[in-house]
Amino acid sequence: MPYANIHGTELFYDEQGSGEAILFHHGYTGSHDSWEDVVPRLKDRYRCVVMDARGAGDSSHPADGYTIEQYAADVVGMADNLELDRFTYVGHSMGGVIGMELGLRHPDRLNKLVLVAPAPADGIATPPEMHERAARLRRENARNTMIEERLATTARVHDPEQIVRAVDRALSVSDGHFEESWQSMVDYRRGDQLANLEVPTLVIAGAADGLLTANLKDFQRLPNATLHVFSRVSHGVPREVSAEFAEVIGDFMEHGVVTAKALMDALQSPTR
DSSP states (O other): OOEEEETTEEEEEEEEOOSEEEEEEOOTTOOGGGGTTTGGGTTTTEEEEEEOOTTSTTSOOOSSOOSHHHHHHHHHHHHHHTTOSSEEEEEETHHHHHHHHHHHHOGGGEEEEEEESOOOTTOOOOOHHHHHHHHHHHHTTOHHHHHHHHHHHOSOOSOHHHHHHHHHHHHHSOHHIIIIIHHHHHHOOOGGGGGGOOSOEEEEEETTOTTHHHHHHHHHHOSSEEEEEETTOOSOHHHHTHHHHHHHHHHHHHHOOOOHHHHHHHHHOTTO
């Protein structure tokens, strides 16, 4: 398996295809497995890079660095390692809020930005007892309970074994990743800054996801963004509708942000 030493940490990555680069980042307690049904549908047109965050997936487990800011720095470090001056970033859940940080702090490195069911820009508002319960299930290695609950809360389950593997990945993250990443998402406060994020952005959400309201709020703050909401899809968008998701990504890569204002401006253009 390929690894890169980024800021003193061995991070897993893999790449397929050639062309304009797209870098995919997973969500909290997830891994590069999230994209296994998506990348094969895009690699004929794009250079698709997947990576695992420190403390997750197949990456090493350092003692620290489990913050949104460090994760964003790790993405830039990975891009440097792969000699990607500019790239499109696709981030799911926690990876989405990492994308916000990249768009605000490193816009010069991004061609486009895709936020997939992103964690909220004003911090996660989940009651603390929910995280405490998740921590207890983790401590007790309550694998069967976790699998049952994921199956019950996933709107479209195509392959139950994918849920099983996702739970095993969640159980394998480092303690630092599990606790400190969560706290970093809870404490994240960049909502007021999204108005300054000029990178062409696509927000993708699931209509059956508990984060939908927050996703719509953050989308409305972005000055150069478009939106796609999948019906009867919950939080695991890339898994639940992988073919349709890849099609939406491909369309955005080709056409970018298209808004009603842009269409009206084109209508009024003297060259039309």
